[in-house]
Amino acid sequence: MTAPVPADVLSRLKAVLGADGWSQDPERLAPKLVEWRDRWVGATPFLALPRTTADVAAVVGICFEAGVAITPQGGNTGLVGGQIPQGEVLLSTERMRTIREVETFDDVLVAEAGVTLAAVHEAAAAVNRRFPLGLASEGSATVGGVVSTNAGGTQVLRYGMVRNLVLGLEAVLPNGEVWNGLKHLRKDNTGYDLKQLLIGAEGTLGVVTAAGLKLYPVMASRAVAMAGVESPEAAIRLLARAKDETGGAVEAFELMGRLGVEFALKNIAGTRDPLAEPHPWYVLAEFSSGEPGSAEAAMERFLASGLEAGLIRDAVVAQTDAQAKALWAIRENQSPAQKPEGATWKHDVSVPVSQVAAFLAEATAAMQAFAPGARVAAFGHMGDGNIHYDVLRPDGGSDAEHSAKRNDGSRIVHDIVAKLGGSISAEHGLGSMKTAEAERYKSPVEVQALRAIRLALDPKRIMNPRVLF
Amino acid sequence: MTAPVPADVLSRLKAVLGADGWSQDPERLAPKLVEWRDRWVGATPFLALPRTTADVAAVVGICFEAGVAITPQGGNTGLVGGQIPQGEVLLSTERMRTIREVETFDDVLVAEAGVTLAAVHEAAAAVNRRFPLGLASEGSATVGGVVSTNAGGTQVLRYGMVRNLVLGLEAVLPNGEVWNGLKHLRKDNTGYDLKQLLIGAEGTLGVVTAAGLKLYPVMASRAVAMAGVESPEAAIRLLARAKDETGGAVEAFELMGRLGVEFALKNIAGTRDPLAEPHPWYVLAEFSSGEPGSAEAAMERFLASGLEAGLIRDAVVAQTDAQAKALWAIRENQSPAQKPEGATWKHDVSVPVSQVAAFLAEATAAMQAFAPGARVAAFGHMGDGNIHYDVLRPDGGSDAEHSAKRNDGSRIVHDIVAKLGGSISAEHGLGSMKTAEAERYKSPVEVQALRAIRLALDPKRIMNPRVLF
Known part of the structure; x- marks a missing residue:
């Protein structure tokens, strides 16, 4: 304290x-x-x-x-x-709720820190634009928060993390001085990019008070499909095909295991099994395009060639918005659907896309050895190599017993992630929860550099002192 | 010294x-x-x-x-x-020329600092991928250089600066320690992004020794057109339409004044006037898409609606690769075409896209007052608000006289840029040429923060000491 x-x-x-x-x-x-x-x-x-x-x-x-x-x-x-x-x-920042400016020629929306992500979406839609950051918590999550944590979400594959979605920032630095970096510029090579340092700094280098967010065009066509696949290997190969066949127009490419789909069927009212037969893994893909009809055509081509290549076992394309929402709901309910199943060890990790299958195989074998009967529900943003790797207690097992093994179990998972060149926090940040754990995996050279930067800007370490290095 | x-x-x-x-x-x-x-x-x-x-x-x-x-x-x-x-x-870094790795599932190419951009393009093409950074100097420019200067070029509108194109870095920090940040990850929220600090640091925070560059799909369709327009205002409005109508599939959106086209016609052998009649300004637009035929269709729609709205006076669409190259050559020869015309004050500035017309009008009026008869050749990456604003000596005037007024003339241009919320170095960096000038326009709060960061990582200021703050 x-x-x-x-x-x-x-x-x-x-x-x-x-x-x-x-x-x-x-x-x-x-x-x-x-x-x-x-x-x-x-x-x-x-x-x-x-x-x-x-x-x-x-x-x-x-x-x-x-x-x-x-x-x-x-x-x-x-x-x-x-x-x-x-x-x-x-x-x-709850009282700092003004959207200061919306400029459609510059494609920028300047919002104060306390503006919710949902309010940003609404203001962008009002001028026929889009801010492509989607989070389950967008009704509460704020601009200051998503900037300070470099939030991710489901559209990173195409648009990048928040780091790629910010044109300018205003912040109060740790010494109380206001830095006004609220430019509308897409190009500005005049020294280190202070904005990039503050994004993802989790409040340790100052308080973000406002941000200029990049707006994007609204898409004319959109296609959502769910495909049943044999293995994560098949999903990796499908992702490469999807990117190639659409010229990078993949908005989302999500992966889920069958167990997670079963949790949703059991615990989330109104969920329907997406395909006639069960499959070991599911890919949820969304394509979009500025050309009317183009996303739908690309999805048809992608699914047909994937079936023909034996990479897809079965697939369904959403024919209506309601069907698209229902498919997305299965994915978005993966976390809530686990709740009634008892204690869980949650991991927000990333590995290179090429290593997703290796990670899942190795981690799951290790979990079966370490915690026999534990149930692995893995899902996530496969397109970014970001897997939410959740290990639930055995069916009918003891929550307390499972929770007691959490730290040791997570250590095993994190060690495998590190070995494969991954990250133990893909999108949630380190906070006070994972800082010590992250230090285990970072090189001393890097930690020393990060500490030196922090000390330079906050010599008394007053900003969020428990967080980061 | x-x-x-x-x-x-x-x-x-x-x-x-x-x-x-x-x-x-x-x-x-x-x-x-x-x-x-x-x-x-x-x-x-x-x-x-x-x-x-x-x-x-x-x-x-x-x-x-x-x-x-x-x-x-x-x-x-x-x-x-x-x-x-x-x-x-x-x-x-001329002897560090190894491409260490090309991974197509991760879409990353790891190249040492001395690898040329042209070699990167070749290696990417060999695996049916693309690294979307195009520079006139790509046969000589190296990976270490483009990373250290956060290079821009003609595809920034769609893909961003180098800052957005790097997945990982390896660098030697000012204390001689090697930082290995060569991850293949698209998501990694574990502390400040040291990579982002080194990108664009112009060698002041260490030596970049290798970079993991993001690869992109090769596009299935591509359309290039040149349109004659009345004014920069018309170009601004066309840009907004292009982004909207293509869902952001605009690869390039360049602007040139008639004078620059005339310099090319006069001084670059083989140049042909792109349209039947001369026009005050020219827009060179390139669209691309993963969908065969889609870019061409989008270009037809864009030009037709622009003509109908009275924003385009005349336009030509390239029907062959050779025609596309010829249109691009007019743009790419803007700088060489000026050479025989005598002394020039060159400016690599950016302003918000919405302010491009205001900037051009105000700066040109100021130049006419300050240096009567001087010839303004403005061209650049309009889609990013990046204008190469070149002021040539009067026709038949004295080079020495014109050069003597350079600093005062540039100061006038930079003051206008600053007033409009712009940057005095959009893509070339500050180097030893513009550092002092940049300090005039930066807030002391920012300069102090940048200096503190530098001192923290390079306490003896041994790395490129004449460059940056």
Whole structure:
């Protein structure tokens, strides 16, 4: 737990924020101190509720001077505890909800940190544009949060992580100074890209107060299909064909094992088995194009050639939006569908696409040896090599027993990931949960460089001190 | 000029590099000390010619210990003097020419720093893939150079700068340690992205020794057209339509003024006027698609609707590869076509796309007032807001007189760029040429942060000390 915050610092913070700009009311604070999976419960002496960038600068400036630590928080949807304070001042961006600008010739939308991703989607749609970042939590996740965690989601294959979707940033640096990098430029080679350093810094290099997000055209055609395949190897080969045959117009290429589909059939009301017969693995593919009819035509070609090559056992193409949604729901419900099945070890890992099958085979063999009877439900963004590798307790087994083995089990999974050149956090970040684990796998050269950069910008380590190296 | 390099350091460098790993022969050195436009002539006491990453680490380690400065150099195609030493040890990557790996499931090509961009294109084509970075200098420009300068080119609109095209990096940091970040991962959220910091750092944060480059599918259809338009405003509106109508399948969208076309007609043998009548401005557009015939169809739609809307005066679509090449040649010869016209002030600037017309109008009015009779040849990557804004001496005027006014004239252009939210170096970087000028326009907050980062990684400032802040 962080050291107590001096009373005079609290007084100064209250003075700069004004009556409605802070809270110490336990009821007001409570929902911000618990993470939605209840894995972390935090504590804070003070909730700062800045309305403007100047407010944020004042708060950070006071804390910097006094050496008081701050945890920034957006929509509180993070999965690795980075947003949950342990005694630090909690800075919430919830009142910074203005969309400052939408410029369709520049294709940019400038939103303050507290704007939700859903509000961004709505504002983009209103000008016939699209912001291609899709997250299950988009009703709560905020711009500041998705930027600070370099969020991923289902469209990374085509559009990249948030890192590729930001044109400009405004942030308050750890010393309380405001950096205005809200340019509308697609090209600017004038020194290190500070924006890229802040993206994914999980709040440790300052508070992102606003971001200029890249807008994209709305697509004229779209096709969604689910294919049953024999193995992850077949899925890897299908992915290469899909990219080649569409010229890179693959919006999503997701993989799920049969067990996950069965969990959805059993535990999520309204789920229907997508194909007549069960298959060991399923690929959910979405293509899109600016040319009317083109995505549908590409999907037909892709499925026909995949069937002919013996890579696809059976497939269904969504004929309506409702059918497309139903297919996507099976994929999106993979996590909720596991809940009634008991304790789980969850892993958000990535490996090179070429190694996905090797990873799944090796990890699953290792799990069967280490935790006999444990049930592996693997699914994820196959197109990015990002697998959510979940290991559930044996059917009817003990939750407590399974949870007790979590750390050792995860270590086995992570060691295999590292051996294959992968990452132990593909998209969720490190937060307070995975920082120590990540240090095991990073080279000392890299950790030392990252620490030096942090120290240079935050010499007192006041920004989210429990998080990252 | 940098301080002389001590004799014992030279001895140690010779010892680690071996007989063929260095040179002090003036004839061998000469071509590396002159930039191709002859704007900089450099000097060095020692040319290091490492063959391996370990060699580079040894050189940097010795120099770090002794506080001796190093200038790294790739293909010597930079336009801002960053690669020309002024007394520093010159480290050339010319012997590091191995393509280490091509992996088509991961869509990555790992090349050492000294591999030319042309060799990368060839190796990608050999596996039916494409690396979408096109530069006029690709026969000489190297992987280390394009990464270190975050190169741009004609396909940025669709694929982004080099920053978006790199999956992994290997580099020797300023302290001589090797950082191996050559992952094949598309998702890796485990701390600050050191790779992004090194990209575009112009050799100031270490020597890039190898890069994992992203490969893309080869396109099944491609369409190139040249359209005559009334004004840059019309071009801006056409760009928005092109992006919308193709779903973002615009590979390139270039703008040229009539004067530049006339220079090409006059000074480049074999150039033909692209359209029957002259037009004030020209748009060169290229669309591509994974769907056979789709790009051509999209181009037909785009031109027809642009003509109907009165935004296009006339247009020609290339019917053969040779015709496409001829249209592109007019654009690519804009710089060479100026050469016989005498002294020029060149500017590589960017503004928000929405401000391109305002920039051109305001800058040209200012130039007419400041240098009556001067001829403005503006062209560039309109899709990115990147304009190469060249101001030539009056027809028949004095080169010396025009060159004498360069700095004051450029200052006027840069001030207008800055006012419109632009950048004074869109794609060429700052080098030793523009660093001081850039500092005028950057906020002190940003410059201070960039300096702190540099100092953290290179406490003795040995890496390319004349370059950047």
